[in-house]
Amino acid sequence: MPVLVEQDPSLVDSLVRAMPIGSHAVSATERALAWLDQHPDEYVVALGPSVDLGSALATAEELRIKRPTVSVILVREDFDTDVLTKAMHAGIRDVVVAGSDEKSLTHAVERAHQLYQALRGPGGARQLGRVVTVFSPKGGVGKTTSSVNLALALTDRGARKVCLVDLDLAFGDVAITMQLFPTHSIEQAVGSEDSVDLAMLEGLLTRHEDSLTILAAPAHPDVRERVTPLLISRILRALRDGFDYVVVDTSPSFDDATLTALDETDECVIVATLDVPTLKNVKVALETMDMLSIARGHRHLLLNRADEQVGISVEKVESILGMPVSAQVATAVDIAAATNAGTPIVVHKPGHPASLAFTHLAASVTGQPVGVPSSATHESEPPRSRGLFRRSRS
Template sequence: MPVVVDPDPMVVETLLASMPAGSHGVESVDRLNAWLSSHSDEYVVVLGPTLTDEESVLTCEALRTTAPTISTILAREHLDGDLLGAAMKAGARDVVHHTDSAALAEALNRAFELFLALRGPSGAMHMSKVIAVFSPKGGVGKTTIAVNLALALTEKGARRVCLVDLDLAFGDVAITMQLFPTHSIEQAIGSEDALDVEMVDQLLTRHQDSLMVLAAPPHPDTRERVTPLLVSRIIRTLRETFDYIVVDTAPAFDEQVLTALDETDEVVLVTTLDVPTLKNVKVAVETFDALHIARDNRHLVLNRADDEVGINADKVEGILGMTVDAQISSSLGIAAATNAGSPVIVSDPDHQLSTAVRQLAVTLAGELAGTMGAPEPSNNPQSDADAKNRRTRRRK
């Protein structure tokens, strides 16, 4: 897929609008290097107009020798002879005006044809991971954890991450991030048999920190029209182009949530230290066991974990039979960040929630995950039949 490099988010957004579904944007050449180190199926890099001519030419030169199957296209504000000569000498495939969508599309097509000729039509298999953030009780901070975790997993743009708001009646992901989606999962209703990457891509809303969001419907009465099959098809389609899909679930074992859990590789359970919530979480764990959901891939987060309440992490581990992966204390700063529409991991990278969520991202990624606002990292399906059988067993 194409990758756009430009430090201006608006420029990235404009260029991506002229590119195939699944294209990605990063803010710097450093982030591009991190992205390419873990993605072997990219065939073209578009260097945006905000990058200097010198940096663009140097990047073309570097990619010419380190990644010869990847074409470079310079999208410039001014096209002059000296730049064209330097770019072509450095190995650029094309130089186009950044507002010429037709010229950019033609250049992308030529790059793809060259990629197929050099490498062949069969590329490496894309690997992805689905992470469900779940709690059987509302009001425990589940959406806050999901939003910040998804941002941590993007590694500042070096990973392609989608956050799916599957609280179909009262989803808060968009408002928490101050997003105003023009589309949501509602527009996919009835398209179970026609979904593809391009269609799903049109439903997504881009957050400024390289995170894509599939918003919940704006009205709760839409929930019943979102079928379990649609949920499954959306998640599987997202797997084709995203490295991580984080699903913020509803606080219930409804059919849509159960279907998402069927597709899940990892589950993050969120609880607070009060007896009613712990009781419900224990029932949820027993349900997971009965349905064989992510048995060896569950992660427990204690939110508002204050010593004064009389229940500590050791007691929770004894009650639930799970190891605590992260503890987050009560903080007015978290509520303030939510009200301001700026996730804590972005607005306050040193906050204890930011630290805890970044460490959780490291655990989930299985490698050194980058950080939002922290030092830069080194550059160095389950079948439809299986899922249907599990849902049939639940209804019996």
């Protein structure tokens, strides 16, 4: 996830725009270094004009040895040959001028990505997968529909391995939505908190297609009581080892299972619809997530049933919720029909506007432009240092 270090908000806006979708800004180099500690797959750090030259050079020197696959790009208001020489000695890979030509930063980030891929090589070490939780405080808004289609879009036609976990433990319907009939579910993991690993979980997964598998919800609602937060957290961590993305469908409340998933999540998709009660509840949910520092800066707002006639505009939603809409899906009979036929719309009609919206959402989640292999977000602090349940686990 490309990261920019810059304090000036107006510069942050223009520079982040020149970086891939999902790139994010932090205010100090220490934060960028903390981010890098938690994101071994990061490939670039841009140091904006507010970072003084001395600390930019020191940061680059440190990364040159510690993280040679991370490129440092220096962004200056202007520079001379003395700066260039020092930058070169410190291992800075590119120096660009802020404001002159946005493309120069875009190109520098692209070059950094190419270098990263070349350094890692085709057999580069496997990175831990990312957890993507699909959440809404309201029922029936399209969480399961979105989880299923997002998971399929994230497979990128087989290029990525994705596991979809049904954490609507009482009434999960991921399996039925995909017309799968699981022989095992999370139920068979109950009591295995101390022995959960990928090999064990593989026996509980149901394959949808080569690159997508699901971990189904229990067949009976009462099993929910026996699925502990510790078990959920260990399952999600184990799945990271084997999958590029672990998509989690949730129930419409902040129950223990949802909170645990949110606590483990790298990216959160919040599903809203264009009605006042839902928007009110989503607003409260976002405030709660702020309080708990959940996925701050890694949230993607999906507007489902985003139909123009209802009297609330997208701009209004964005201003009420204080965040941009990442993707919009209109009400479409094709979506429900595809679901009923057991072939989600993304597979059934890849060119359908709803499928394109889910593909766009997947691009927002991965930080990759559509069709380009993986990474990026909008952020102000590293996301995985929080924890409501984390304290009592691991």
